[in-house]
Amino acid sequence: MTFSLPTLPYSVSALADKGMSQETLELHHGKHHQAYVTALNGFVEKNADLAGKSLEEIVAFAKDKADLAPVFNNAGQHWNHIHFWQALSRDGGKLPGRLEAKIVEDFGSVDAFKDSFKTAATTQFGSGWAWLVLGTDGKLKTTKTPNGSNPLATGEGKVLLGLDVWEHSYYVDFRNRRPDYVSNFLDKLANYEFAEANLG
Numbered sequence: 001m002t003f004s005l006p007t008l009p010y011s012v013s014a015l016a017d018k019g020m021s022q023e024t025l026e027l028h029h030g031k032h033h034q035a036y037v038t039a040l041n042g043f044v045e046k047n048a049d050l051a052g053k054s055l056e057e058i059v060a061f062a063k064d065k066a067d068l069a070p071v072f073n074n075a076g077q078h079w080n081h082i083h084f085w086q087a088l089s090r091d092g093g094k095l096p097g098r099l100e101a102k103i104v105e106d107f108g109s110v111d112a113f114k115d116s117f118k119t120a121a122t123t124q125f126g127s128g129w130a131w132l133v134l135g136t137d138g139k140l141k142t143t144k145t146p147n148g149s150n151p152l153a154t155g156e157g158k159v160l161l162g163l164d165v166w167e168h169s170y171y172v173d174f175r176n177r178r179p180d181y182v183s184n185f186l187d188k189l190a191n192y193e194f195a196e197a198n199l200g
Contacts, residue, residue, distance in 0.1 A: 001052055002041055005034050006082055014090050019184040024172045029085065032168055036077040036148075043071045055079050056152060063153045076148030080129055083162050089191035099160075099196035106140040113142070114186050117163075120144040121182040127166040130182070133157035134199060161195040 012025040040058075044050045050058055050071065059079060062072035095103070100110065107113040113132075121130035124144040131143050131150070135157040143156050144165075151159050163185050170181035 073148035132161040
């Protein structure tokens with residue numbers, strides 16, 4: 001199975017007035033994400049154990065195997081970014097009713113959810129991701145993962161919304177101000193309709 005770079009669900013300039021410039025999207029999607037796809041395809045081509053497996057199967061197969069760490073990282077990053085592009089919208093920041101009600105039920109308030117998500121995103125040391133997940137107990141929670149890992153690998157729950165906190169995702173637009181990037185995502189870019197659809 002050969003993996004490919006997905007097409008963005010909007011133009012590279014569509015989010016520029018919402019805090020994510022065309023330069024960022026061109027570099028992040030066209031260069032960084034493409035590099036993960038290219039590397040993953042190279043690993044699959046050389047390893048018969050990976051042939052025919054879906055992306056999710058490769059993540060599960062490679063996790064916790066030291067010799068397959070590069071496979072896990074690139075497969076995880078490909079999966080993470082497929083999700084991430086859909087988690088952004090130029091009409092973002094607006095909470096639909098069912099998700100808002102669930103957030104209030106499980107976090108206490110929308111502000112409490114945003115504070116929890118922001119804490120996860122800003123306390124992830126170095127590169128990684130922040131996530132809103134539906135836990136195995138049926139409750140929403142926020143979590144974080146390092147590098148290319150994700151809740152698919154950790155078993156922490158079903159991903160509703162994820163944010164890339166690698167520096168390449170925000171440095172052009174926000175320099176070293178990760179907290180501002182996170183707040184901008186939550187208030188202006190987060191595709192909460194996508195997150196609500198992931199609730200099932």
